[in-house]
Amino acid sequence: MILPVYLYGHPVLKAVAKDVTPDYPDLDQLIENMKETMYDSEGIGIAAPQVGVSLRLVYIDVDVLGDDMPELKGIKFVLINPEITILDGEEISREEGCLSVPGIHEKVRRIEKINLKWLDENWQQHEQLIEGYLARVVQHECDHLNGKVFVDHISPIRKQLVKARLNDISKGNVKCGYRTRCARPTRK
Ligand code: NI
Numbered sequence: 001m002i003l004p005v006y007l008y009g010h011p012v013l014k015a016v017a018k019d020v021t022p023d024y025p026d027l028d029q030l031i032e033n034m035k036e037t038m039y040d041s042e043g044i045g046i047a048a049p050q051v052g053v054s055l056r057l058v059y060i061d062v063d064v065l066g067d068d069m070p071e072l073k074g075i076k077f078v079l080i081n082p083e084i085t086i087l088d089g090e091e092i093s094r095e096e097g098c099l100s101v102p103g104i105h106e107k108v109r110r111i112e113k114i115n116l117k118w119l120d121e122n123w124q125q126h127e128q129l130i131e132g133y134l135a136r137v138v139q140h141e142c143d144h145l146n147g148k149v150f151v152d153h154i155s156p157i158r159k160q161l162v163k164a165r166l167n168d169i170s171k172g173n174v175k176c177g178y179r180t181r182c183a184r185p186t187r188k
Helices: 027-040 133-145 156-170
Strands: 045-047 057-061 076-086 091-096 106-111 113-119 125-131
Touching: 027 045, 027 057, 045 133, 057 133, 076 133, 091 133, 106 133, 113 133, 125 133
Parallel strands: none
Antiparallel strands: 045 057, 057 076, 076 113, 091 106, 113 125
């Protein structure tokens, strides 16, 4: 089932999400719904808070970027309770966007070398060094679990420049091709 995507400004996107526990009801269904919602909105990653569920759960599928970045071909995975350790390295500035912040793309500086620990959908533990663009996507998604969105990382000047548009998004005054839910709907 395709779920509405919660937009910038909604409290669920500002909350620190809770760990997923094995007794969480219908986890498989939630994961399935997140996948459907992400593909419908043509995203490459989605975090549970973006569908209004404050849980530490992420789905990533970066295969579509494989033409430009061959290392991303075929990469898709579910992250349950992911833990990131940022490793040393150079901060790289690249443009990001977000399903919850439609129409805004801004450069974000991040270190693209991380150690990631996570559980998959079968509750198997994994740990892997992740580099490059995928490390950026993982950090972006995991930020959502800590109540952050990518525009929280941009400079105060850039933030000022997009402030009016962010305000519009929080009121649902934004055109996008998928169903959304906002914090402060404007009555029409
Ligand atoms: Ni996002």
